[in-house]
Amino acid sequence: MHKKLVAPSLLAADFANLQRDIEMVNQSEADWFHLDVMDGVFVPNISFGMPVIKAMAQHTQKTLDVHLMIVDPDRYIKTFADLGSDNLTVHYEACNHLHRTLQSIKAEGMKAGVALNPHTSIKLLEDTIQDIDLVCLMSVNPGFGGQSFIENTYQKVADLKNLIEQKNSDTLIEIDGGVNATNAKKLVEVGADVLVAGSFVFKSDDPTSTIKALKEQIA
Numbered sequence: 001m002h003k004k005l006v007a008p009s010l011l012a013a014d015f016a017n018l019q020r021d022i023e024m025v026n027q028s029e030a031d032w033f034h035l036d037v038m039d040g041v042f043v044p045n046i047s048f049g050m051p052v053i054k055a056m057a058q059h060t061q062k063t064l065d066v067h068l069m070i071v072d073p074d075r076y077i078k079t080f081a082d083l084g085s086d087n088l089t090v091h092y093e094a095c096n097h098l099h100r101t102l103q104s105i106k107a108e109g110m111k112a113g114v115a116l117n118p119h120t121s122i123k124l125l126e127d128t129i130q131d132i133d134l135v136c137l138m139s140v141n142p143g144f145g146g147q148s149f150i151e152n153t154y155q156k157v158a159d160l161k162n163l164i165e166q167k168n169s170d171t172l173i174e175i176d177g178g179v180n181a182t183n184a185k186k187l188v189e190v191g192a193d194v195l196v197a198g199s200f201v202f203k204s205d206d207p208t209s210t211i212k213a214l215k216e217q218i219a
């Protein structure tokens with residue numbers, strides 16, 4: 001069984017105090033640093049532009065887990081490799097040639113992730129699961145932090161876990177959106193390996209303790 005991981009999402013950080021919030025994550029028990037990249041086309045929102053992303057990447061000391069919510073993500077694979085991304089996740093819905101995109105990500109030395117929107121079936125990954133290092137199941141519609149967790153995610157996690165086992169793959173399951181203390185434990189019980197948490201961490205009174213508590217809850 002994989003160690004269970006927590007990945008704070010900087011989307012919910014205080015952008016006027018980015019260095020402080022990145023430092024907080026560095027010093028915390030967080031495992032990964034989740035970076036949400038939005039283009040205003042694939043999702044209605046725009047998050048950080050490239051200069052800001054570069055500055056953030058330079059400061060983080062955790063595994064850099066980049067979630068691309070952009071159309072035609074192949075255009076940026078090399079850019080994200082060059083700035084030190086460890087994981088690069090693209091959306092299934094944004095790729096015409098997913099298999100090729102996954103190979104390109106790996107050829108640049110990164111782990112390859114695929115994110116699925118809430119309406120996208122895990123069955124669509126039957127033929128690629130062995131090529132995927134990480135599946136990111138969206139438990140909200142992507143584009144914004146602070147939304148409510150979609151309950152049928154539990155069933156999707158369980159089904160995906162079955163598929164991974166059936167195919168004898170080593171793929172990690174990451175959950176992104178609306179993660180908090182009420183759903184974290186159940187998510188890992190049904191098979192999740194990595195929990196992304198934005199608002200729950202950064203909008204809490206003491207983010208460092210919230211990360212610690214989340215880790216303890218899923219250990």
Ligand code: DX5
Pocket residue numbers: 009010011012034036067140141142143144145146147176177178179196197198199200
């Ligand atoms: C949503 C992003 C998430 C977001 C999660 O499109 O992919 O990573 O930051 O935020 P919370 O935890 O607030 O739902």
Ligand code: ZN
Pocket residue numbers: 009034035036067176196
């Ligand atoms: Zn994300």
